[in-house]
Amino acid sequence: MAEVESSTRTYRSELRQRQAAETRRRVVEAAGEVFSEHGYQAATFAQIAKRAGVSVETVRTHGPKAALMWAAVEVASVGVEGRNIELVATDVGKAMIEVGDPDGFAAFLGGAMLTMNESAAGVWLAVTGAAQGDSELRGHLAERLAGIRRQVAYVLRVVAERGWLRADVPFDDLVEACCVITSVESYVRFVRLDGKSPEEYKAFVTRTVRDSILA
Numbered sequence: 001m002a003e004v005e006s007s008t009r010t011y012r013s014e015l016r017q018r019q020a021a022e023t024r025r026r027v028v029e030a031a032g033e034v035f036s037e038h039g040y041q042a043a044t045f046a047q048i049a050k051r052a053g054v055s056v057e058t059v060r061t062h063g064p065k066a067a068l069m070w071a072a073v074e075v076a077s078v079g080v081e082g083r084n085i086e087l088v089a090t091d092v093g094k095a096m097i098e099v100g101d102p103d104g105f106a107a108f109l110g111g112a113m114l115t116m117n118e119s120a121a122g123v124w125l126a127v128t129g130a131a132q133g134d135s136e137l138r139g140h141l142a143e144r145l146a147g148i149r150r151q152v153a154y155v156l157r158v159v160a161e162r163g164w165l166r167a168d169v170p171f172d173d174l175v176e177a178c179c180v181i182t183s184v185e186s187y188v189r190f191v192r193l194d195g196k197s198p199e200e201y202k203a204f205v206t207r208t209v210r211d212s213i214l215a
Contacts, residue, residue: 005124019028024047025125026052026054027052028062028072028075029073029075030044030049030052032072035123036122036126039130040126045059045065051160056134061117066136066140070140072123076123078090079091092115096108102159105159105164106207110202110204113212114198114202114205117182117184121188122198123182125188127141128141152179156175166213167215174213177212177213177214181208182209182211182214
């Protein structure tokens, strides 16, 4: 009997954890949509709650507002939350590292950056826009950009070990170039402002990485 009660408690605990995780996901995704549409300053917990189908108080428990914004950026970019999550630990990162040749790596990167930047563009623009007038957000943004750079550097070191990286340009310059080529801002300029198609953007990243970064 005690064993049955223990199993029941375990099941209920796991069920609550799944339900909490599902609620968290809905709130974070709704926050990303609201930030993208209204901007960081104008977005409200009430708007997020309505979009997520939960109470305002539930949204507050997942805040504060800045934390929700960064969570939304992470989920939109790589599909999971976590400030210290490394790209290479995600499904996209693992698949990227497993590519077996330079052309395949460039093509994979083009497709991956299209998927990530297309999803994250709206909330990322909300972040960068809000950071202009908020020194705290600006500091956090600088930390996030530094983290992105570290991850790009890690990937390019793997590429260099395979003999795929060009050797006539300083490594740090190649890292900076790759950061610019694959940035959300480049996607926004190429697709949203210049009116190019997503497929043209994907081809641009693939071609530019192949010609500028790889040997």
